[in-house]
Amino acid sequence: MIRLQPEPIDPELIRRSLEGTDAGGVALFCGEVRAVTGEVRTERVVYTAYEPMALAEMERLAKEAAERWNARVALVHRLGELRPGDIAVVTAAACAHRAEAFGACRFLIERLKADVPIWKQEFGPDGSVIREGERTVEVENADEVGG
Amino acid sequence: MTVPVLLFASLRSKHGDCVPVELPADATVGVLKSVLRSQGLWVDGARVAVNRAFATDEHTIEQRDEVAVIPPVSGG
Numbered sequence: 557m558i559r560l561q562p563e564p565i566d567p568e569l570i571r572r573s574l575e576g577t578d579a580g581g582v583a584l585f586c587g588e589v590r591a592v593t594g595e596v597r598t599e600r601v602v603y604t605a606y607e608p609m610a611l612a613e614m615e616r617l618a619k620e621a622a623e624r625w626n627a628r629v630a631l632v633h634r635l636g637e638l639r640p641g642d643i644a645v646v647t648a649a650a651c652a653h654r655a656e657a658f659g660a661c662r663f664l665i666e667r668l669k670a671d672v673p674i675w676k677q678e679f680g681p682d683g684s685v686i687r688e689g690e691r692t693v694e695v696e697n698a699d700e701v702g703g
Numbered sequence: 704m705t706v707p708v709l710l711f712a713s714l715r716s717k718h719g720d721c722v723p724v725e726l727p728a729d730a731t732v733g734v735l736k737s738v739l740r741s742q743g744l745w746v747d748g749a750r751v752a753v754n755r756a757f758a759t760d761e762h763t764i765e766q767r768d769e770v771a772v773i774p775p776v777s778g779g
Binding site for chain 1: 711712713716746752755756757771773774775778
């Protein structure tokens with residue numbers, strides 16, 4: 557399962573999509589929206605993507621993980637408006653053993669955060685910023701930047 | 704040739720979804736980057752994607768390619 561979706565993510569649905577009798581372990585990572593980063597409070601975030609490329613990159617990462625760890629994998633990211641506590645991303649891997657499952661799952665989230673063209677705009681009491689990697693860029697008009 | 708260049712993140716908030724960029728024929732991604740920099744259409748750490756894949760500076764751009772500037776990403 558490789559998806560970008562505006563709907564809430566159901567991790568159990570993703571786990572079930574990886575069911576099979578060949579796997580002895582499923583590792584599943586949920587990335588959630590933080591209410592506070594350092595001293596900055598976040599009330600809501602909006603994720604946008606360069607969707608066709610993001611899906612292509614996700615497919616490429618999934619293929620690489622599947623081959624390297626002999627895994628069945630899933631990669632789902634949410635788009636649109638989210639609140640603190642909401643699940644933004646799930647990466648999951650089903651493998652024969654736990655070491656491979658953790659390895660593949662970790663690889664998927666680390667590479668997604670480095671290479672998949674998705675961006676987060678954060679809205680808080682002091683205005684709005686767009687995150688670009690580790691840096692934040694202030695947005696003058698607080699309108700959402702479309703994806 | 705004029706190539707439409709897709710923008711995202713802070714570049715999109717400042718300059719819109721897409722800007723036409725005038726390039727010499729057979730321009731490479733490296734040439735495109737210097738043109739974008741000179742027009743303020745670049746941010747540190749950005750990469751260029753051609754036809755929905757990251758492209759090296761040596762890659763030659765064709766008129767009909769889908770070209771995009773990808774600022775550092777922040778998904779996850």
